[in-house]
Amino acid sequence: MAAPGVTLRPLSRTVLTASPALSTTTLRIVPRRFPQSLLNRQSPSLHSASRSPLVPHTQIRHSSYHSPEPSPNTPNARKKVTMTTLRNLYKKGEPIAMITAHDFPSARAADESGMDMVLVGDSLGMVAMGLENTTEIVMEEMLLHCRSVARGAKHAFLVGDLPMGSYEISPEQAVGSALRFIKEGRVHGVKIEGGEELAPTIKRITQAGIPVVGHIGLTPQRQNALGGFRVQGKTCVGAMKILQDALALQEAGVFMFVFEAMPPEVAALITSKLKVPTIGIGAGNGCSGQVLVQVDMTGNFQPGRFIPKFVKKYADVWGEATRGMIQYREEVKSREFPSPEYTYPISKEELAKFEKTVDEMIQK
Known part of the structure; x- marks a missing residue:
């Protein structure tokens, strides 16, 4: 029974287990409505010498586990970031913080760090799977990582990268792939690389009710056609091409852009001509927000590995992890x-x- 002054809410099913003094017993309690006076009254029968008090069944684990989610009623609980949240940040001129994640632990770290957005980028093919570039990763692998991230990031707005080969054949293929990301990957939106040639495809995806982030400038999935990972928009012609791409995709319905590897002045000017936010990665601070690959910015990579110029290393996870493992081995x-x-x-x-x-x- 409830303690004095505590109101019980009806439950459809409650499972209780007897204390260790009794043999294990499972009781199913059918909800009933009782007068408040009865709810506030102690039941002596439950506390008699012949019967141990019932306690809720709990599972004790002697293994690794993740902490429970904070109660939504706690003072410091974060509110869920939605499209409305992001639009309000953009309208207020408050920069949007985005970071990548590729599994449950990296997603939890991003979410608990207060990130507005978490991107399950196809860069995970290189930083988490050891692939040569982003073109090798396939749909099933991306969906697996999206699901893992979705379990860890409960507050940030989640976006998943459509991998190369999942959207280029036709708008119908792209819609099907995007739907799988939402339904199976449990993300809130998708990112797609390419310019104005993808406007019809993006329009079809948005018509299906799926938020789309456009990715222009340096598009890593097309690095073979670009001659490698090269900065874009360094000439007037190149910068105008980025602007044309941005305007066409904005008209098609994207709610946000990722601008990668372009001069900051170009990114800032194009951002000022758009009606949706831009997230820069190697595009300067004139964008509406920033994104970095988590593995890069936390320093979770072996010494000597190449990292792009735009990466700022904020931590040394690799160094700390290896120092700890060396000490463990010695002990x-x-x-x-x-x-x-x-x-x-x-x-x-x-x-x-x-x-x-x-x-x-x-x-x-």
């Missing part, structure tokens, strides 16, 4: 780990019984 070799505080005890009496039982068993 394992010396038997310093695990010390008693990292083990589970047994009483001397039970240990003596066990040893005696083993001896008797061996002697037979």
Whole structure:
């Protein structure tokens, strides 16, 4: 029964388990409505000497686990970031913070860091899967990573990269791929690389009710056609092409752009001519926000690996992780780990019984 002054809300089903003093019992309680006076009254039968109090069944885990989500009623709980949230940030001129994530832990880190948006970028093919470039990753792999990220990022707005080969054949193919990202990948929108030639495709996706982020400038999926990972918009002709792409895709219905690897002045001028926010990556701070690959900015990569000029290293995850693992290896070799505080005890009496039982068993 409820403690005095506590109001019980009806539940469709409640499972309770008896305390360890009793054999395991599962009770199914059917909701009933009682007068408040009865709800506030203690039941002596539950606390008699012949019956142990019922306690909610809980599972104790002696293994790695993730912490529960904060209650939505707690003072510091984050509100879910939606399209409306992002539009309001844009209207107020407040920069939008976006970062990539590729699995549950990186998603939790991004979400708990207060990121407005989390991008499941196809860059994970290189930083998480060891591929040579983004063109190798396929739909099923992207969906797997999207689902993992969706389990960890509960507050940020999630966007998934449509991989190369999943949208170029026809608008119908693109809509089908985008629908899979929403339904199976559990993201909130998709990102698609390319210019005005993709306007009909993007229009079809948005007509299906799926938010689309356009990606122009340097488009890594087309790096073979671009002659490699080259800065775009360094000439008047190149900059005008980016502007034309942006205006065409805005008309097609994108709600946001990623501008990659272009002069900051070009990105800022084009941003000022658009009615939707722009997220820069190697495009200067004149954009409406910024995005970086999490693995790059946290320094979670081996020494000597090439990183783009626009990456600022904010941490040294690789160094900390390797230092910790080296110490762990040394303590394992010396038997310093695990010390008693990292083990589970047994009483001397039970240990003596066990040893005696083993001896008797061996002697037979």
